[in-house]
Amino acid sequence: MLGALLECTTPEGTTVGRIVETEAYMGEDDPACHAAAGRTARTAPLYGEPGSAYVYFIYGRYWCFNAVTRAAGLPSAVLVRAVEPVTGIDLMRARRPLARSTADLTSGPGKLCMAMGIEVRHNRLPLDRRPLLIRAGERIADRDVLVTPRIGITKAADWPLRWIVKGNPFVSGRR
DNA sequence: TCGAAGATTGTCT
């Protein structure tokens, strides 16, 4: 998914970002995956169609966007942790008045959802059509991809399941 | 009904 384009259309307009950071959550046997708790009202979207959205609310404040992957019934997903703004940057700025730079607009899972207007109404939507779309973008060469442990979790914190575009300034966290 | 934890961000020191 690195290099692919994430596009979200709302009544305010369309925003597009290039995906530069992802994390994998590998089903019920992954202690950090929400599906480790089994199938509940919250995790049900993870068990849905591959290629649909899983959007959840965290820390009473923020939305996080995932693409459901693998086969139906296997609750795995890819969390999009950062995108590089491509289209609709003015709209992103309006939605994130606290952002102090362009890189601050979408360099985190909560930030990019704020900037792009992704929220619960997008939960479970298919990702191959509007309003929420992932489409092909630039191909990232393997030598430009870095794999690291996942961020911000306590369980299985050492599993190398985070992928970033090497040196990209829009990746989350501190350099 | 209650309590605790959480795939984060922003502010303050």
Added chain:
DNA sequence: GACAATCTTCGAG
């Protein structure tokens, strides 16, 4: 670097 904000989810009682 520490910690507050804020609320949904789920298990226990």
